[in-house]
Amino acid sequence: MAQDTAQQAPTAPATPARALLPLLLPALAVGVGSSLLFLLVSGLAEQLQGVLWESLPDALGIGRYSVVWTLVVLTATGVLVGLVVWRAPGHAGPEPATLGLTATAVAPGVLPGLLVAAMLMLAGGPSLGPENPIIMANVALAFALGRRLLPRLPGALWPALAEAATIGALFGTPVAAALVISEALAGRPMKGALWDSLFAPLAAGTAGAMTTALVSRPTFDLGLPPLGRPHGGDLLAALAIASAAALLGLLAVYAFPYVHRAFSRLGHPMLALPAGGLVLGLLAVLGGPLTLFKGLSEVAELTREPGAWTAGQFATMAVVKLAALLVAASCGFRGGRIFPSVFVGAAFGLTAHALVPAVPESLGVAAGVLGMLLAVTRQGWVSLFTAAVLVSSPTVLALLCAASLPAWLLVTGRPLMQLGKDGKAVR
Numbered sequence: 001m002a003q004d005t006a007q008q009a010p011t012a013p014a015t016p017a018r019a020l021l022p023l024l025l026p027a028l029a030v031g032v033g034s035s036l037l038f039l040l041v042s043g044l045a046e047q048l049q050g051v052l053w054e055s056l057p058d059a060l061g062i063g064r065y066s067v068v069w070t071l072v073v074l075t076a077t078g079v080l081v082g083l084v085v086w087r088a089p090g091h092a093g094p095e096p097a098t099l100g101l102t103a104t105a106v107a108p109g110v111l112p113g114l115l116v117a118a119m120l121m122l123a124g125g126p127s128l129g130p131e132n133p134i135i136m137a138n139v140a141l142a143f144a145l146g147r148r149l150l151p152r153l154p155g156a157l158w159p160a161l162a163e164a165a166t167i168g169a170l171f172g173t174p175v176a177a178a179l180v181i182s183e184a185l186a187g188r189p190m191k192g193a194l195w196d197s198l199f200a201p202l203a204a205g206t207a208g209a210m211t212t213a214l215v216s217r218p219t220f221d222l223g224l225p226p227l228g229r230p231h232g233g234d235l236l237a238a239l240a241i242a243s244a245a246a247l248l249g250l251l252a253v254y255a256f257p258y259v260h261r262a263f264s265r266l267g268h269p270m271l272a273l274p275a276g277g278l279v280l281g282l283l284a285v286l287g288g289p290l291t292l293f294k295g296l297s298e299v300a301e302l303t304r305e306p307g308a309w310t311a312g313q314f315a316t317m318a319v320v321k322l323a324a325l326l327v328a329a330s331c332g333f334r335g336g337r338i339f340p341s342v343f344v345g346a347a348f349g350l351t352a353h354a355l356v357p358a359v360p361e362s363l364g365v366a367a368g369v370l371g372m373l374l375a376v377t378r379q380g381w382v383s384l385f386t387a388a389v390l391v392s393s394p395t396v397l398a399l400l401c402a403a404s405l406p407a408w409l410l411v412t413g414r415p416l417m418q419l420g421k422d423g424k425a426v427r
Helices: 002-008 017-060 067-087 108-124 131-149 157-171 174-185 194-216 232-264 269-287 296-304 311-331 338-355 361-377 380-391 394-411
Strands: none
Touching (some): 017 067, 017 157, 174 380, 232 311, 232 338, 338 380, 361 380
16 A cells, blocks of 8 residues: 555656756866865965065964964954955945855956955954855856857856855865755755756766865864764764754854844944954953964864863863854955854864863764764755764764754754845844
């Protein structure tokens, strides 16, 4: 009977291959182009970072991360980004507090200001990642060029390809792109099977990831000791750490509209951004150099010798980095919130390990990242994927799936760390 019912259930007709094949070359082109733009912006930002934080203070005989230099560079970064936002065409894109991982196509004339603001931010030290401005730039370029060169293809295709390609390039794997796209498709009517809808974005994500891997060989694996056979204590630790990290993340989420409103009252980017830069400098003095920048390479340094820090130091870095993320996202810096959230979650998980040495380092880091990303991004698949890939341990995946359940119950239905145009939190 069940078999008959299954056979009678209506299924969406599959898309024929002849309809999918013409999408392959555009998807591959968008994937390669999106990755190259990401690598170009990241490479230029790294070069500028080396000048600001190494060459210049060395030439001046000032400590690279001394209190004075940290305050000067962060405040100056706020001034320079504020100048770009004020004077550049399109004001370096929409208000960043209103943006998530997806983006609408902006006019190409906005992109120079947006990319310059992003490079200055990445080099100067504010706690944001490159994902939002790079996605926006790639979406705008793909849409403008795609509509001009291949006008017969649907316009909605180009943003989907660019988003998937950029996410693949950022994470170095197309799996992240496929998970984000499949989550975005949930609840939407589809003309064909799920994999028909994923075909072109997955091709773009694969091309973006492969281009990044061939050029820069990125890795998210932190080299932590692999988790052995799990036991009941590991399960309880995963549940507790992920849930506690989610609650910590929600504190920042609920504070986001109020902090954003405080900076908005300054009324001008040349006031809000320098003020934000100064606050970020003070936070960096409190938390130390590891709480600067987007956080990915800093996480690797944090986990390289976890015994070098105490539980109090880990907790301080987690709280300071979360506060820095909150300020940077509120005052107008152009950047995303995923990578600094990874640092916060990792530092929180290492706090748990330092307090209770029986908690494995890899489990603490993975569970902390999972809970923090669930609270900040509300992207379930990406949170699970990122947490699992950081520790490269198949054993931890089942524990993370279990830990995601109570953490998700804590965050679902809550506001997002994203504002509407009215300044209120999006749900």
